């Protein structure tokens with residue numbers, strides 16, 4: 001099968017936004033404890049942060065990090081997590097049926113962000129708490145000094161205010177599993193009033209209202225409309241969350257997850273714009289896709305403890321990813337980039353150990369999941385402007401999504417370096433594809449590098465023992481002549497082709 005496509009420097013979708021390459025650290029399982037933080041580990045620095053993990057976080061190219069949850073945040077008392085460690089209380093974490101020791105908290109996270117060179121994205125608790133506590137944490141973080149909370153921060157070692165810009169107004173408040181779950185009307189009220197008060201402290205904050213936890217929620221669509229009808233002027237973003245996984249041995253549908261994400265994004269945009277029209281608003285509300293990934297939610301690693309068992313940092317949600325999962329992650333990144341006009345921020349959930357690209361052995365080594373590769377290469381090479389790829393692709397039939405394109409692609413163009421980068425996925429299980437790409441609008445180009453990630457067995461998984469035998473490799477088939485690029489893309493594969 002052959003797919004024909006054209007990329008032209010004039011077909012700009014919008015800028016490549018660094019915030020598209022965000023991630024997420026939740027107090028969940030071993031993400032924090034024995035993940036980013038482990039004072040007893042040989043690589044730990046003076047703050048107890050694992051230096052080997054930090055190195056991989058930098059290699060991954062993460063831009064923003066959302067914290068501290070997730071479902072965890074809806075029961076979190078932020079002030080438990082500051083001050084001398086020996087005075088910090090242990091608390092029940094209802095979300096994950098665990099005990100939170102509060103050894104790592106707000107100030108540790110901010111120090112970690114500084115060292116990792118990432119932007120924090122803070123989530124506040126609108127499950128068991130409300131406006132007053134939101135103002136308190138904002139005061140602690142962003143006021144230079146002279147108030148009780150800001151002076152407390154200085155006493156705790158942070159002389160300068162953190163000036164955190166991006167704040168999530170709660171987490172998945174549409175979900176019945178959420179502590180303090182709300183109806184759309186209830187959430188719309190508390191989000192609006194919290195945002196209004198927060199803006200009295202810092203008018204230029206960037207605030208994210210909760211959208212839907214997945215496009216499969218029965219409230220999806222009406223939730224967004226109700227929330228934005230009330231909160232429109234007070235917020236900047238509406239969130240979207242969605243996880244994808246292979247179900248019922250249906251690999252074809254799973255490989256088309258990007259198609260589902262694309263529909264989700266377009267529906268949220270339509271709903272936000274409908275609220276804009278009805279409310280006679282001028283600005284546009286954009287999307288913060290602040291939880292996305294492959295996650296096998298029905299599998300054992302995702303089941304929290306029960307009964308009297310409230311462990312500290314149990315191994316939870318430790319999915320081991322295969323090559324097909326990585327191809328889907330690459331496709332989802334292509335989808336986010338293709339919608340860069342309205343998706344202004346995104347977070348791969350999560351960063352370490354918990355449904356994560358980076359894994360640690362407690363007390364031991366780190367290793368890379370298959371999903372690490374497409375993320376790191378996209379974050380590194382997507383630069384400048386996102387360009388539309390006008391693509392005529394063969395179709396494949398899927399059980400869950402009907403007819404979908406077998407190939408999907410996006411391109412980026414960095415005008416200052418002249419580099420053009422094409423990211424492409426072949427979703428077909430059975431057929432390799434030829435991609436014929438017209439690049440004549442760019443003038444003279446040469447191939448800099450062409451890498452493809454695939455394996456004869458798409459179910460091959462990386463492990464602590466072997467995370468290097470299947471990695472993105474040079475695609476020898478890629479050729480360029482007279483402004484036309486030809487590439488052979490194997491079944492179930494992700495590719496990055498760089499030209500300059």
Ligand code: AHR
Pocket residue numbers: 026069070071072171172213291349350
């Ligand atoms: O990322 C794991 C969980 O998924 C988060 O805590 C929650 O927000 C979502 O349901």
